[in-house]
Amino acid sequence: MGEISRRGLLGGLTATAALGALSACDGAEVTPPLVSSAPPLDPNSWASVRAQFALDTAKAQFAAFVFASPPAVVRDAIARHRAGLDADTFGYLHENEEGALERIHVGASRYLGVPGTDVCFTDSTTMGLGLLYGGIKLRPGDEVLTTEHDFFSTHESLRLRAERDGVTVRRVRLFAQSAAASTDEIVSALVKALTPATRVVAVTWVHSSTGVRLPIRAMADALAVHNRDRAPEQRALLCVDGVHGFGAVDAGPAELGCDFLVSGCHKWLFGPRGTGLVWGKPEAWARFQPTIPAFENAAFGRWMGLSQLPPNPAGSPGGYHAFEHQWSLAEAFEFHRTVGRARIAERTTALATRLKDGLAGISGVTLFTPRSAELSAGVVCCNVGSLHPGMAAAQLRDKGVITSTTPYEPSYLRFGTSILTGEDDVDRALAAVRSLG
Ligand SMILES: Cc1ncc(COP(=O)(O)O)c(C=O)c1O
Missing domain, CATH: 3.90.1150.10 (Aspartate Aminotransferase, domain 1)
Structure with a gap:
């Protein structure tokens, strides 16, 4: 077990260098069983993009975003990894684990325009929200402000947190009528609901109840004014369930201005089923306590008494996963990037x-x-x-x-x-x- 953490390793690689270096050692010995019969992708033709999917073309598919049917390149990657794991689980895992994890960090980093080290991978949006709202450090008297418009996963994660340690959760209505909502109405409702005790603002980027897309940037700007004279640990963090914007809206953390962005990758990104991520600013991760230990070299080293490095709060929840799915996220990001x-x-x-x-x-x-x-x-x-x-x-x-x-x-x-x-x-x-x- 080396002293170099995966986080440290990633921090030293540029996205392009990492992709180049990794493709050379990525599962070269496995013969990929191609499952797809899709024609070659022409990213400039929407018919060609559509032809990459196995979802029945005889039907008009307006629920495709609910749970992804991934494009051919992702299906092939899943099949390739599955065959490798089935044939030689230990060997394939050993050969591919580090490289594959780095490739998905690079993919997420390019998509989001952030360092890959600030992203951890989960199985779903709900898992990310549960871990985030369960793990943000809060003191007695601190408040969480959420809205009436959020999904079950946000509300229930916060209810479970409140039941566990008595944190106060309040809900605000951001607009009277969804179809007539305006940025001014939303931002002023948010600002009015803030108190000196608000430490977390938990919202959803695109509401699955009505289709309203919140003006996250304007909300972040208003919060910045509210936070201006507060000590770092007393600032309100803007936490966003981004799942219906991720893969559907041309924006990442830089455009949104939020502190945490949580998403599944198995909706609008059309990534492998059972994949998701959480991105946070480093100063926001500093206010987070992980629940599930990350399988990272540094963490194991610390556990074995060989290293004093502190645990990485942005480490992906550890344990063995359905790696054929998680690793094929790299192809999903690349497909999305190729189409644009x-x-x-x-x-x-x-x-x-x-x-x-x-x-x-x-x-x-x-x-x-x-x-x-x-x-x-x-x-x-x-x-x-x-x-x-x-x-x-x-x-x-x-x-x-x-x-x-x-x-x-x-x-x-x-x-x-x-x-x-x-x-x-x-x-x-x-x-x-x-x-x-
Ligand atoms: C706003 C919102 N967040 C989260 C989820 C759950 O996503 P996941 O299945 O990735 O946990 C849904 C619906 O499935 C949703 O509409």
């Missing part, structure tokens, strides 16, 4: 705008998502007259249009435009909604 983060975001928004424009013109449809592209992304929520959303989704399914319903009260019919949908799918969905009875 900005192009994917533009495409997602353009299709969502076409869908919203069409839905707004259908009598009886109530749209809950803002029409503004600044306050929305790829999630589009509506109701069709008094038809129960579950009934609407079932009828649409019969017409070959796959949608989901929101797991909130009240529940809405939900569409997600993405690189797996095209203009023809949007028009088909609109025609199907018009015919709902």
